[in-house]
Amino acid sequence: MxxxxxxxxxxxxxxxxxxxxxxxxxxxxxxxxxxxxxxxxxxxxxxxxxxxxxxxxxxxxxxxxxxxxxxxxxxxxxxxxxxxxxxxxxxxxxxxxxxxxxxxxxxxxxxxxxxxxxxxxxxxxxxxxxxxxxxxxxxxxxxxxxxxxxxxxxxxxxxxxxxxxxxxxxxxxxxxxxxxxxxxxxxxxxxxxxxxxxxxxxxxxxxxxxxxxxxxxxxxxxxxxxxxxxxxxxxxxxxxxxxxxxxxxxxxxxxxxxxLSPLRDVAHITASHKELTTPSYYNQINREDYLGISLTDTTVITNLLVELRQIYPRIISLDRVTHESKKVEIAQKEKALVKLSPDVLLKKYFEEITEEELTEHQLTWIEEAIIQNRKEK
Amino acid sequence: MxxxxxxxxxxxxxxxxxxxxxxxxxxxxxxxxxxxxxxxxxxxxxxxxxxxxxxxxxxxxxxxxxxxxxxxxxxxxxxxxxxxxxxxxxxxxxxxxxxxxxxxxxxxxxxxxxxxxxxxxxxxxxxxxxxxxxxxxxxxxxxxxxxxxxxxxxxxxxxxxxxxxxxxxxxxxxxxxxxxxxxxxxxxxxxxxxxxxxxxxxxxxxxxxxxxxxxxxxxxxxxxxxxxxxxxxxxxxxxxxxxxxxxxxxxxxxxxxxxLSPLRDVAHITASHKELTTPSYYNQINREDYLGISLTDTTVITNLLVELRQIYPRIISLDRVTHESKKVEIAQKEKALVKLSPDVLLKKYFEEITEEELTEHQLTWIEEAIIQNRKEK
Missing domain, CATH: 3.60.21.10 (Metallo-dependent phosphatases)
Known part of the structure; x- marks a missing residue:
C-alpha cells in the first residue's frame, strides 16, 4: 500500500x-x-x-x-x-x-x-x-x-x-x-x-x-x-x-x-534602495516572486512602494532594517520608562503626542484616578 | 413514464x-x-x-x-x-x-x-x-x-x-x-x-x-x-x-x-383592533400562520404590533385599510398638486414637513435654482 x-x-x-x-x-x-x-x-x-x-x-x-x-x-x-x-x-x-x-x-x-x-x-x-x-x-x-x-x-x-x-x-x-x-x-x-x-x-x-x-x-x-x-x-x-x-x-x-517547486516563490530580500533599483542587482533575482523586502536605507524615500512595484510586482511586505545600535537604544529607552511612576509616564506621553502640557485640572484628575485605582486593587 | x-x-x-x-x-x-x-x-x-x-x-x-x-x-x-x-x-x-x-x-x-x-x-x-x-x-x-x-x-x-x-x-x-x-x-x-x-x-x-x-x-x-x-x-x-x-x-x-398543505399557511386578514383582540374572533383562525393584517380602525393605537404579536406570533405585515372615500380624497389632492408651480409645491412641502415657513433667503435660492434648471434644459 x-x-x-x-x-x-x-x-x-x-x-x-x-x-x-x-x-x-x-x-x-x-x-x-x-x-x-x-x-x-x-x-x-x-x-x-x-x-x-x-x-x-x-x-x-x-x-x-x-x-x-x-x-x-x-x-x-x-x-x-x-x-x-x-x-x-x-x-x-x-x-x-x-x-x-x-x-x-x-x-x-x-x-x-x-x-x-x-x-x-x-x-x-x-x-x-x-x-x-x-x-x-x-x-x-x-x-x-x-x-x-x-x-x-x-x-x-x-x-x-x-x-x-x-x-x-x-x-x-x-x-x-x-x-x-x-x-x-x-x-x-x-x-x-x-x-x-x-x-x-x-x-x-x-x-x-x-x-x-x-x-x-x-x-x-x-x-x-x-x-x-x-x-x-x-x-x-x-x-x-x-x-x-x-x-x-x-x-x-x-x-x-x-x-514541489511553486510557480512563484515567497522570498525575503534585504537590500538598499540603490541596489533594488539597479538592473545588475534585480536581474539576478526572481522579480515575479512574492517578496518581502527589508530596506537598509535610513533616509526618507518618497513614493517608495509605487516605485519598487514597477520592478517587483508582487511585494507582500516592505519594512526597514533595524540596526543593532538602534535596537540597543530602543531597549534602553524602554527600560528607563518602566521605572517611571504612572503619573510621570502619562505626563511625558501626553506631551510627546500633543506637544502641549497637562493643565492643573488634568493633573489633579490623573492623581485622583491613580489613587482610586490603587484602592480598588 | x-x-x-x-x-x-x-x-x-x-x-x-x-x-x-x-x-x-x-x-x-x-x-x-x-x-x-x-x-x-x-x-x-x-x-x-x-x-x-x-x-x-x-x-x-x-x-x-x-x-x-x-x-x-x-x-x-x-x-x-x-x-x-x-x-x-x-x-x-x-x-x-x-x-x-x-x-x-x-x-x-x-x-x-x-x-x-x-x-x-x-x-x-x-x-x-x-x-x-x-x-x-x-x-x-x-x-x-x-x-x-x-x-x-x-x-x-x-x-x-x-x-x-x-x-x-x-x-x-x-x-x-x-x-x-x-x-x-x-x-x-x-x-x-x-x-x-x-x-x-x-x-x-x-x-x-x-x-x-x-x-x-x-x-x-x-x-x-x-x-x-x-x-x-x-x-x-x-x-x-x-x-x-x-x-x-x-x-x-x-x-x-x-x-400540498403547508405546516403554516400565509394568509391575509382584515379586521378591527377590537375583533383581532377578541378570543371568539381569533380562536376561529389559524393564529400560527404567517399573517398579513389590515386594520379597519382609523384611530391611533399605541404598541399595536407588540400587542398583536402576543396573539398572532407570525405577523408579516400590518397596515390600515384605505377606504374608498379616503382613496378619492387622496386622488383629488394629488390631482390638485400636479397643477401647482414648482416653487409653490416646494413651499407647501417645506411647511408641511417642518411646520415652519421658508425664509426670504431660501425663497430666493429656490427661484434661482428653478431658473438655472430651466436654462439647462
Missing amino acids: KFLHTADWHIGRKLNGFSLLEEQEDVFHKMMAIAKEEDVDAIVIAGDIYDRSIPSIEAVALFNEMMIEMNIKEKYLVLAISGNHDSSTRLETGSYWLKTQGFHLHTRLEEAFIPVVLEDTQFFLLPYFEPFHARQFFGDDRIKDIKTAMIRVVEKMTEMFDQDMNHVLVSHFFAAGSSRSDSETSIEVGGLDSVPMDVLEVFDYVALGHLHDSRAITSHESIQYSGALLKYSLSEEKQEKGIRIVELKKQSVNNTFIP | KFLHTADWHIGRKLNGFSLLEEQEDVFHKMMAIAKEEDVDAIVIAGDIYDRSIPSIEAVALFNEMMIEMNIKEKYLVLAISGNHDSSTRLETGSYWLKTQGFHLHTRLEEAFIPVVLEDTQFFLLPYFEPFHARQFFGDDRIKDIKTAMIRVVEKMTEMFDQDMNHVLVSHFFAAGSSRSDSETSIEVGGLDSVPMDVLEVFDYVALGHLHDSRAITSHESIQYSGALLKYSLSEEKQEKGIRIVELKKQSVNNTFIP
Whole structure:
C-alpha cells in the first residue's frame, strides 16, 4: 500500500491581497505528476482544503476541477477530511455519492470510527472537531479539551483494529511538541489544544494536517505533517513545501518527503534602495516572486512602494532594517520608562503626542484616578 | 413514464425575517409521500433549489438531507437544474458523482444538449443561463436576449431528438404570456427576458420553474409551471401550492396538479383592533400562520404590533385599510398638486414637513435654482 500524503491546500488563500489560485492550480498538477510517477494507490488530504468556510466561486470552481481530475479522470482513491478552515457542512454536500467512486470525504466525527479499508490497511479519517462534538458523541461532560477527546477517540478506534492490517490515522490538529509557523490559525488557546504524541503511537502512520511545515515533528518518524503545498506567509519562506509518499508494508513504514517547486516563490530580500533599483542587482533575482523586502536605507524615500512595484510586482511586505545600535537604544529607552511612576509616564506621553502640557485640572484628575485605582486593587 | 414536476424550493428563504426551514422540510416530506403514492419514476426539479447563491449552513444541511432522502434512501431518479437564485458553480460540486447514481443536476448550458434518457423519454435539462452564455456557446454575437438564445437552444436540442421517444424540456425562465406574482426576482428588464410559447411547442412537455404560481400558464396544457412548494410572499396568499404529476405515453401527455398543505399557511386578514383582540374572533383562525393584517380602525393605537404579536406570533405585515372615500380624497389632492408651480409645491412641502415657513433667503435660492434648471434644459 502506497499513498500520497498532502494537507492544507487552503484553496482561495490570498497573500497580502494577491490571489494564489494560479499557483494552487499549478502545484496541484505537479502533485498529480508525482502521484503518477510514484504509482500510488491513494491520495490522502488531511484537511483545510479551502481557506475559508465560504470559499469564493473561483476557489469552488478550482476544487471542483481538482476533484474530477483526481477521482474521475485519474481514478485515484481519495481519502480526505475537513480541517478547521473548512465548513464541514458545506464540504459534506455530495459525499455519499463521492464514496461510491472511492472518494472518501469525512466531515463528521462519527464517520471516523468506520475505517476505510484499502488492501491491507485500515484508514481512520478523523475530521477536525471541537471538544463539544466529542462531549455530544460520547455523552460525557468530562471531555473539556482536545487532549482528553483524542484519548477517547483513539481508544474507540483501536476497538475497530483488525490486527492483521496496518492502521493509518488521517487527522487535523496541533500535535504537542511540534513547531508552529505564524500562518496557521490557532485552534484553541490555553495549551489544551494539542494532542500528545504517545496517544498516536498505536497507529502505523499518522497523516497530519494543520501545521504548514513538513518538518514540524522530528521526534516520531511515523507521525508526520505533510505541510502545505505552498508557502502561505513570509514566515514560511525558508520551509520546503511538498508532499509525502508513504509506503506501508507488513512490518515496515517508509515515508519520503518530495519537494514541489511553486510557480512563484515567497522570498525575503534585504537590500538598499540603490541596489533594488539597479538592473545588475534585480536581474539576478526572481522579480515575479512574492517578496518581502527589508530596506537598509535610513533616509526618507518618497513614493517608495509605487516605485519598487514597477520592478517587483508582487511585494507582500516592505519594512526597514533595524540596526543593532538602534535596537540597543530602543531597549534602553524602554527600560528607563518602566521605572517611571504612572503619573510621570502619562505626563511625558501626553506631551510627546500633543506637544502641549497637562493643565492643573488634568493633573489633579490623573492623581485622583491613580489613587482610586490603587484602592480598588 | 411518470414523473413528479416541482420547482422553486428556495431553501433558506425567509419571510419578513421568519425562517421557513421547518415548513420547507415538512412540505418536502409531503411531496415525497405523493411521489410514493403515485409511484413515479423520477423527480424533476426545475431550478431555484436555494434562495441565495450563498445559502446558509442550515439551508445546505437541509438540502443535503433531501438529496440523500430522494436519491439514496428512496432511490428516485432526480433530474434537476440550477435557477437564477442558485449559484451554478456552488451547486455543481459533486454533480459528476451524483450522475452515477441517477441524480442528474445540470448547471451549465452545454449540458443541456445531452439528453438524459429514461425509458421512452428524452429529458433536456436546461439550467438558467444569461444571453452572454449563449453568445459564448454558439460563438454568435447576434444573440442579445433570452428569446433569440432560446430559439437557438431549442433548434440544437431538436437535432438530438429521437423521433421514437417523448421529449421533455426542464427549464427556468419567464414564458411570455404567463402571469407574475411579486416574489419572483425579475431576471432581466426591457421585455426581452421572456420566451414565446411557440418556441416550446416541439416538446411533449415543458417542466418550468421561475414563476411561483402553478396556474401562470393557461394557454398551453403541456407547458407548465409547477409553482413553488410554499407561498413565498403575501401576494401569493390566494395561490394553491403543490406539485404536478406528469404521465407521458406514446401518444398522450397527462398532467395533474396535486396541492400540498403547508405546516403554516400565509394568509391575509382584515379586521378591527377590537375583533383581532377578541378570543371568539381569533380562536376561529389559524393564529400560527404567517399573517398579513389590515386594520379597519382609523384611530391611533399605541404598541399595536407588540400587542398583536402576543396573539398572532407570525405577523408579516400590518397596515390600515384605505377606504374608498379616503382613496378619492387622496386622488383629488394629488390631482390638485400636479397643477401647482414648482416653487409653490416646494413651499407647501417645506411647511408641511417642518411646520415652519421658508425664509426670504431660501425663497430666493429656490427661484434661482428653478431658473438655472430651466436654462439647462
